[in-house]
Amino acid sequence: MALALLLPFVSACASHAAAPGAPSASSNPIGAVSVEAPAEVALEIACTPAGPETCFNAVDDNCNGAIDEGCGVHTGVVQFAIAWELEAADVDLDVVDPKGETTRINDITQVGLAKDRACPSDSRPCQGQNTENVYLVEGEVPRGTYRVSIRARDLGSAAEPLRVRFSARVGQRTWSAVLLFRVANERKVLSFAL
Numbered sequence: 001m002a003l004a005l006l007l008p009f010v011s012a013c014a015s016h017a018a019a020p021g022a023p024s025a026s027s028n029p030i031g032a033v034s035v036e037a038p039a040e041v042a043l044e045i046a047c048t049p050a051g052p053e054t055c056f057n058a059v060d061d062n063c064n065g066a067i068d069e070g071c072g073v074h075t076g077v078v079q080f081a082i083a084w085e086l087e088a089a090d091v092d093l094d095v096v097d098p099k100g101e102t103t104r105i106n107d108i109t110q111v112g113l114a115k116d117r118a119c120p121s122d123s124r125p126c127q128g129q130n131t132e133n134v135y136l137v138e139g140e141v142p143r144g145t146y147r148v149s150i151r152a153r154d155l156g157s158a159a160e161p162l163r164v165r166f167s168a169r170v171g172q173r174t175w176s177a178v179l180l181f182r183v184a185n186e187r188k189v190l191s192f193a194l
């Protein structure tokens with residue numbers, strides 16, 4: 001089942017709208033979400049419960065829709081998170097909201113997107129919990145396109161590709177993928193539209 005769900009996302013930069021007959025905006029305040037991702041990014045939409053939520057791994061371990069809840073990071077009905085193990089690496093998560101505003105650490109965009117974690121950070125040690133997190137503070141999900149950029153500023157080690165876990169939640173659906181970065185400043189961009 002997981003493989004079948006994954007396959008539609010493998011094609012290069014294809015757009016994936018909801019199936020015909022999906023609930024209309026009036027009956028479903030979240031609406032359908034279409035996703036675009038680079039060809040090499042295999043987005044998983046099937047969630048397999050792995051027990052209690054594990055902190056700072058950017059995975060919805062208990063499949064309740066929230067990513068890393070109960071870990072001191074904020075969650076919301078829109079949430080984007082990344083995590084990586086190599087402490088020497090520096091990875092950035094930037095989200096452009098439907099109004100074109102880019103999220104910033106400890107600030108809230110006009111539509112209500114906030115970023116509450118950045119690593120590495122001068123102001124707050126990450127203590128090996130290398131994550132970045134963007135979430136909708138409150139209210140209804142703003143419609144439009146969320147453009148999500150993940151950039152590896154520093155790979156930390158040239159020995160092998162840097163592995164970064166990425167998860168996204170928009171409304172009632174959560175996506176997840178492992179991103180591999182092979183050169184510094186490589187950027188992967190995904191978009192979620194509703």
Ligand SMILES: [Ca+2]
Pocket residue numbers: 053059060061062063064065066067068069
């Ligand atoms: Ca969870």
Ligand SMILES: [Ca+2]
Pocket residue numbers: 053054055056057058059060061067068069
């Ligand atoms: Ca988790």
